[in-house]
Amino acid sequence: MASYQVNCIDKPKASSTHEQITHIGYYESLDRPRVVISVAEAIARIEANSQAFYVSTERGKTYLTVVKPEDGGKKHLKSLTDRAGIDNLLTLEEV
Template sequence: MASYQVNCINKPKTSSTVEQITHIGYYESLDNPRVVISVAEAIKRIQANSQVFYVSTERGKTYLTVVKPENSGKKHLCSITDKAGVDNLLTLEDV
């Protein structure tokens, strides 16, 4: 299974703390230095067990998980929070 470090995100309004991330970006290889995919595509790849995505933190790799809202809302990505209580995915730069 391929593993990629996410290094940027995209939200409709970058300053919003409420809006969900729409895209994630990562480096795949020297030939393909920045790949940007939709969150829906990332979720598909994670659920198919073909790829995993992570954010690099001081403590190492923090893997992304798929969140399935209870109220039949839209699935989204979240990184496991560290002791600071921060979703490390939201700390990344904008695409």
């Protein structure tokens, strides 16, 4: 399974702290410019075990997981927290 480092995100409003991320960006190879895909596409790839995505942290790679809300809400991505106690995905630059 290929894995890619996520280096940017997109949200409807960049300054919003509560709106979900809609897209993630990564470099597929040195020859290919940044690839931006929807969160729905990333979730499909993770759930199909065809690709994995991670955020680089002080402790190394922190892989993204799919969160499936119990109340039937919309699936979304999350990275595990490091010492900062925040979702590392939310600290990335905007697309």
